[in-house]
Amino acid sequence: MQAYEFINSLIPPLKLTDRAGMALNWMEEIRTDSLPVIDQGRFLGFIEDEIIFELNDREELIGNIQLESNACWVFSDKHIYDVLRVASENQSNLVAVVDRENTYLGVVTMEDAIAAFADSLSIKSQGSVLILSLQMKDYQLSEISRLVESENTKILSSFITSDPLDDSRIKLTLKLDKPELRHVKATLERFGYRVIDHYQEESGISSEEDRIGNLLRFLDI
Template sequence: MTIDLINDMIPPLKITDDATKALIWMEELRLHALPVIKDKKFLGFLTEEMIMDHNTVDAKAGDFLLKGENCFVFEYQHTYEAVKKATDFDFECVVILNDDNEYLGVVVLSDALSIFSQSASIQSEGGVIVLSLNQSDYSLSEISRLIESNEAQVMGSSLNIDKNEPTKFRLTLKINKIDLTHVIATLERFGYKVVAKYQEVKSISNEKERLDMLMRYLDA
């Protein structure tokens, strides 16, 4: 869960903190934006660019028109959701809230990616299949059984609402086979709609490649 990856070294700014303090913290932490809070409520991010454009270091964090007030996830959500939210807003980190919408901390994108880099489902060679299916038809155990009948295994999965058809799911599966021909044929024979497929034949060597692979899972 996201709460397990909170970086305690990154403090939030209070609305009374001035821009000078914000710039010093950003330089020390090597970040270009910091969250701003008031009474444990997250208000948005103050960015280095905003301070430079404002052209005064005496301004308080609360004086700025903050950005990314929706760049947050809840503590119980999966780390995938945190990564997706950070990339959607093009921030280096995402805020974590509790059920009372109170600020808990931030997860840094690079920290999350370091976890994914150790994941077998990301690192291993194989193929990726994306299925579109009715929500009532979703059964990962049944789909896995069909895949295993072709001497293949599901190494990882991601389930999202289909952006084109909100009544349906999109299920992304990482499979430990590069040749997906027989697996796809079996799935289609049992009525599953395959909307995309990819082959991954090289190891992932840098952060951008890991992010690209992860976003392929989340956005497929």
């Protein structure tokens, strides 16, 4: 699940000596609104189509155009989580990947990163999703797993997000291997856990669109 594994080889980098018109042609061809720019193997940032349109000069050199998101990159050995974090921080659909010598290797698209993230959370596996709200100091996954397993159910994956309304609380999302949640939910509530949401998946979910949709529900987007 390292960043270099998800580099999209179809997205080429631009050089400072390339023309704006070529950048627009490439963007149209691969259906993206930005492209990475490199110089002597070093990542410099991304060029956006909006900026080129505003200049209205297809002959302008890329080197004379303002670049965006020069910090939107990760090392090649970083986890796909880091790719998503950097993309979110920079509000970018592309994240550059460099090696430990800062040599540009390529970019990861958010579509590929989200699909990989979905796989890591076992979203394609049938089951259900349970979301708990609890104090960070009370978080013990081993204890929660014990209670879930007491109902003959397994936790396939878990994910923590902070509570935007209370810094001391977290939301714990659990992917379970069984579609029936009633007994698990009752057991957790009996031991003082607060269940704030749940999703019982229907059988036959396999398309990429459904998997991405489930991921977005995981993240509360």
